[in-house]
Amino acid sequence: MGRKRSTAVTLTDVARLAGVSVATASKALNARAEVAPDTRQRVIQAADQLSFQPNVLARGLISGRTRTIGLLTDELGGRFSIPILLGAENALANEQMSVLLCDARGDAIRRRHYIQTLLARQVDGFIVLGDSNDVRPSLGKDIPVPVVYVYGQSTDPNDLSVLADDENGARLAVEHLIALRRKRIGHITGPQSYRAARDRVVALRSVLAEHDLPLVGGEPMYGDWSQRWGRHATRALVNAHPEVDAIFCGNDQIASGCAQALLDLGRRVPEDVAIVGYDNWAEFAADCRPPLTTVDLNLEQLGATAVMHLFAALDGVASTGVIRQPCRLVVRESTGPA
Numbered sequence: 211m212g213r214k215r216s217t218a219v220t221l222t223d224v225a226r227l228a229g230v231s232v233a234t235a236s237k238a239l240n241a242r243a244e245v246a247p248d249t250r251q252r253v254i255q256a257a258d259q260l261s262f263q264p265n266v267l268a269r270g271l272i273s274g275r276t277r278t279i280g281l282l283t284d285e286l287g288g289r290f291s292i293p294i295l296l297g298a299e300n301a302l303a304n305e306q307m308s309v310l311l312c313d314a315r316g317d318a319i320r321r322r323h324y325i326q327t328l329l330a331r332q333v334d335g336f337i338v339l340g341d342s343n344d345v346r347p348s349l350g351k352d353i354p355v356p357v358v359y360v361y362g363q364s365t366d367p368n369d370l371s372v373l374a375d376d377e378n379g380a381r382l383a384v385e386h387l388i389a390l391r392r393k394r395i396g397h398i399t400g401p402q403s404y405r406a407a408r409d410r411v412v413a414l415r416s417v418l419a420e421h422d423l424p425l426v427g428g429e430p431m432y433g434d435w436s437q438r439w440g441r442h443a444t445r446a447l448v449n450a451h452p453e454v455d456a457i458f459c460g461n462d463q464i465a466s467g468c469a470q471a472l473l474d475l476g477r478r479v480p481e482d483v484a485i486v487g488y489d490n491w492a493e494f495a496a497d498c499r500p501p502l503t504t505v506d507l508n509l510e511q512l513g514a515t516a517v518m519h520l521f522a523a524l525d526g527v528a529s530t531g532v533i534r535q536p537c538r539l540v541v542r543e544s545t546g547p548a
Contacts, residue, residue, distance in 0.1 A: 219260045228256035278308045279520065280328035282321070285341035286313040289491065290509055294361055297513030298337055305521065307334075316341060325349065335520050337513075338362070343373055344405045356523035360516040361509075363532060370523070371532045372516045379505040379537035380410035383458050383486040384417040386503070386539055390546060392456035392484055396426040398443040398468060399460025400435040407432065407460055410488070414458065426454045435460070437494075440467025448475055448483075455483055456545075462487040462494035465502050469544065473499075485544040500543035507537055 225235035230249060238245045238253035245253075256262075279302055285291055295311070302309055310328055314321035328336070335355045340346050340362015348366035349357055363371040387395055397414055399407045411430050418425055427447060433439035440459060444467065447454060459465035465487030469479055477483050479500055487495060490506035512535055519529055 219262045221262070223260055224253060224256045224262050227260060228253045276332045276334055277306065278310060278331065278333045279517075280324075280331075280333040280336045281309050281311045281339070282314060282324055282328070282336060283311070283339040283341070284314050284316045284321075286311075286315075289489075290361060290507075291339060291341070293509035294339055294513040294516075297510030298360070298517050299513075300510070301514040301517035325353070329354070334524055337516050337520060338364075342404060342406070343376065356520055356528060358516045358520045358523070360512060368530050370519055370529045372512060372519065373532060373534050374507040374509075374512060375534035375536050376406045376409040377413040378534070379488065379507065380413035380458070381417055382537060382539040383488070383503075383505050384414050386541070386545065387456045387458065387484055387486060388417070388421055388423070390456075390484060393423055394426050394451070394453050395423065395456045395458060396447050396451065396454045397430040397458050397460075398440060398447065398464055399430055399432055400439075400464070402432040410460060426451045433464075435463055437463050437467035437470070440464035441471040442467075444468040444471035445475065448472070448477065457483060457485050459485060459487050462489050462491040462498070462502055462504055465504065465544070466494045466498045469498050469500070469502070480543070480545050484546070487544075490540050495540070495542070498544065503542045503545040504540050505537050506540050508535060511535065 221235055222232055225232045228235060230253060234245060234249065235253050238250040239257060281295065281298060283291055299309055310331060310333060312324035312328065314324055333355060336349065336353065336357040338349065338357060338359045340359065343361050345365055346359070346362040348364040348369050357369065359369055359371040361373065363373060384395065395418065397411065399410065401407060415425065427450065431443045431447060433443055440463065444457065457468055459468055465485050468485055472479050472483050479485055485502060487502040487504035490504045495502040495504045515535055522529065
């Protein structure tokens with residue numbers, strides 16, 4: 211028989227059953243990091259046993275918060291937006307926070323309207339998602355709630371921006387190729403106007419210089435983020451520099467086009483030419499022939515990290531500046547046995 215309740219179960223009841231203080235029980239149920247795992251588990255089990263349901267409305271009245279976050283993006287349908295938003299939404303849901311999502315679609319007037327609307331709804335804070343990882347205008351100092359920028363650095367150094375570490379990601383890619391004893395490495399990437407492309411080139415040149423290796427062709431091949439550009443640039447690179455034995459590509463679409471072109475040219479991948487992509491976009495990386503070694507930006511974790519810092523700001527521990535989240539290398543057959 212389950213427990214029959216005549217009165218509502220309180221947090222005090224949960225704390226008493228778990229043998230902890232009310233404050234510890236509250237932290238455990240809100241997934242705060244300062245609670246030991248075994249204590250958290252004991253509190254969760256007590257809450258389950260008592261069928262405890264936290265009163266979100268009462269908790270909001272006590273704290274003076276609405277437990278609602280405004281999530282403002284400029285490109286909801288973009289390749290990088292959805293994974294970041296999923297990571298942020300999962301982290302917010304774990305704290306029983308609601309999300310109001312607004313897509314400004316790159317329009318400054320829509321953005322101002324949404325900011326005013328969200329403030330009128332008394333959101334506790336903002337997460338602002340960039341449509342690229344380039345610098346973006348700050349919302350300004352007049353926003354009365356904490357703001358965290360993700361995948362797009364604010365122009366104000368006093369804001370907090372959470373970014374993928376593109377230089378670190380490129381370093382992982384090039385060091386992997388060098389570890390495979392590739393010595394004639396070329397680079398095909400997207401438009402030079404993109405900060406990500408420029409940051410990766412900085413790391414590429416640095417790693418090559420550390421190993422006293424040249425960049426094949428002398429300069430990166432800037433173009434589009436497309437398979438078509440990958441095919442075109444690869445043919446040009448191989449025809450001009452047949453000695454090339456590895457190509458680091460700026461994204462997985464370019465790398466997929468590169469693999470197609472190399473096969474058309476009679477070059478074996480990876481035996482003759484190894485390929486590393488970027489983004490770990492499954493539609494291209496896993497389905498490429500051969501599957502691509504690539505750099506994963508950990509986009510969902512990027513969104514979760516932004517939420518973590520927003521919670522810290524709400525608790526009075528705000529950070530400023532830029533936080534760069536490490537990437538990871540996913541090794542597949544385009545550089546050798548995974």
